[in-house]
Amino acid sequence: KIEVDNHELIDKVVIELIEDAEMVIRAATGIASHYYGVRRDSANNMSAIAIRTQQALIANDTENDERVDQISRAAIGHRSMVVFPLFHQKKVVGVLKVLSNKPNFFSTMELKIIAYMSELVASTMFHAQYYAQDELFRRATRDELTGISNRALFMDHLHQNIAHAKRDGSKVALIAIDMDNLKVLNDTHGHHVGDKALKTLANRFSETIRSSDTISRFGGDEFAITL
Numbered sequence: 001k002i003e004v005d006n007h008e009l010i011d012k013v014v015i016e017l018i019e020d021a022e023m024v025i026r027a028a029t030g031i032a033s034h035y036y037g038v039r040r041d042s043a044n045n046m047s048a049i050a051i052r053t054q055q056a057l058i059a060n061d062t063e064n065d066e067r068v069d070q071i072s073r074a075a076i077g078h079r080s081m082v083v084f085p086l087f088h089q090k091k092v093v094g095v096l097k098v099l100s101n102k103p104n105f106f107s108t109m110e111l112k113i114i115a116y117m118s119e120l121v122a123s124t125m126f127h128a129q130y131y132a133q134d135e136l137f138r139r140a141t142r143d144e145l146t147g148i149s150n151r152a153l154f155m156d157h158l159h160q161n162i163a164h165a166k167r168d169g170s171k172v173a174l175i176a177i178d179m180d181n182l183k184v185l186n187d188t189h190g191h192h193v194g195d196k197a198l199k200t201l202a203n204r205f206s207e208t209i210r211s212s213d214t215i216s217r218f219g220g221d222e223f224a225i226t227l
Contacts, residue, residue: 015094061079084118146202205225209225
């Protein structure tokens with residue numbers, strides 16, 4: 001959240017990263033958080049323009065700005081927006097977007113602060129994207145106990161699968177699984193035995209599914225698989 005001159009808070013911030021020919025929302029706050037993991041083709045919107053021109057952009061009235069994706073604007077509800085390209089080692093890796101519900105909201109001071117912030121974000125996101133074996137990335141995407149994907153990585157893969165299915169007319173299946181009697185197992189034999197059972201179940205799932213499928217532990221005794 002960013003405190004501005006008039007003491008209001010901006011709590012709608014979106015980070016989109018370039019992955020192949022698509023833009024992927026890799027971080028979002030406020031109402032925009034519902035769009036985490038959403039992918040879209042690099043179109044002629046403000047994100048694409050900022051990346052192409054390598055220049056920061058501002059829309060003081062998004063409802064009347066032809067550069068703004070009006071479908072996304074209507075869903076999120078912002079009236080002004082700034083878009084900063086994220087650079088690392090002279091390479092554009094994505095964009096940082098800061099949104100406000102009010103038109104003509106951003107002053108020169110806010111723009112300077114957001115520009116400084118974008119430089120820090122760019123370096124961090126670049127390493128997270130291009131050095132996937134890094135320990136921080138692994139912890140952010142894997143369940144600590146079982147080693148399979150966590151909820152965040154699973155939702156990202158699910159969004160990808162749905163998008164691909166829409167494009168090529170294929171189908172996606174989603175399986176939700178609860179492990180029976182885990183509490184009884186923990187209470188009777190101890191949590192170390194319950195943990196071993198969870199690991200065993202996760203391993204069996206991993207050995208059974210295909211490389212194109214994703215198994216995730218959502219927490220506790222809950223698992224999910226996308227096929």
